Amino acid sequence: MKKRGLNILVAITVVSFIGCGNSQQNTNNNGKIDTKANQSTTDKSHMIKQKITPNIWVETTDAKAVADYYLSIFKDGKLKEHHKYTNPAEAGGGNFETATIEVAGMELSILAAGPFFKFNESVSLVINCKDQAEVDYYWNALTANGGQESSCGWCKDKYGLSWQVVPVEYFDLINSKDPRVREKAMKNTLTQKKIILSQLQ
Structure with missing residues (x-):
């Protein structure tokens, strides 16, 4: 020790x-x-x-x-x-x-420096994506070859580092002044792994 x-x-x-x-x-x-x-x-x-x-x-x-x-x-x-x-x-x-x-x-x-510490979800890196195509690219790249899908736009790469892959429009939806827009976006987010923007709009 x-x-x-x-x-x-x-x-x-x-x-x-x-x-x-x-x-x-x-x-x-x-x-x-x-x-x-x-x-x-x-x-x-x-x-x-x-x-x-x-x-x-x-x-x-x-x-x-x-x-x-x-x-x-x-x-x-x-x-x-x-x-x-x-x-x-x-x-x-x-x-x-x-x-x-x-x-x-x-x-x-x-x-x-070797296996002394492990990553956890308390720290993550957010990728602000311009559109769904960019979300798809980063999600697929990070979860391939040993990566892992999580939920609500979160995933881990093969080293265990957590990422949030999010289209920038997502923040407009969950912060909308229209409560119906906010509620739909938040509710549908909970059913997703990778963010599918069309299902939140």
């Missing part, structure tokens, strides 16, 4: 350090960390511009695979960083990785 706690502490410390550092790629061709990159960078163009960055801890230790998975779904995304680390002996050894991707204009940090 003591080694596990130290292992987690090391991983969290590394993630905190990265968040306070810069966004430039600072791993060399062998995947080892170039600490000089963090020490000598002064070009503000490389600084992280997003004030708050969501960070997800996945149960694998392959951050690149996780990044590739999300980038295969969000086609306009890109990999910004990928780093490999080795825990010191006193932390029990072992390797873990981090990655930073940009999807839909948002930076998302990935910590791949």
Whole structure:
């Protein structure tokens, strides 16, 4: 238990350090960390511009695979960083990785440090979709290959992260000034897994 706690502490410390550092790629061709990159960078163009960055801890230790998975779904995304680390002996050894991707204009940090924590629905990411076709695309992509459908527009991807896939018109319906529109949208939402907008209108 003591080694596990130290292992987690090391991983969290590394993630905190990265968040306070810069966004430039600072791993060399062998995947080892170039600490000089963090020490000598002064070009503000490389600084992280997003004030708050969501960070997800996945149960694998392959951050690149996780990044590739999300980038295969969000086609306009890109990999910004990928780093490999080795825990010191006193932390029990072992390797873990981090990655930073940009999807839909948002930076998302990935910590791949093994099966210490699991996702639950208390935290989810919302995809605001422009129409039903976009809802269908993201729903199908996220629930494929080990993902899981839930209800009321919620689903999980293959890593267990919860998503809400919602057409933007949905919010107009459930917040309508017309009580009949609101009631129909809310009532029919409860019968759905994937949101079918035509059944709520």
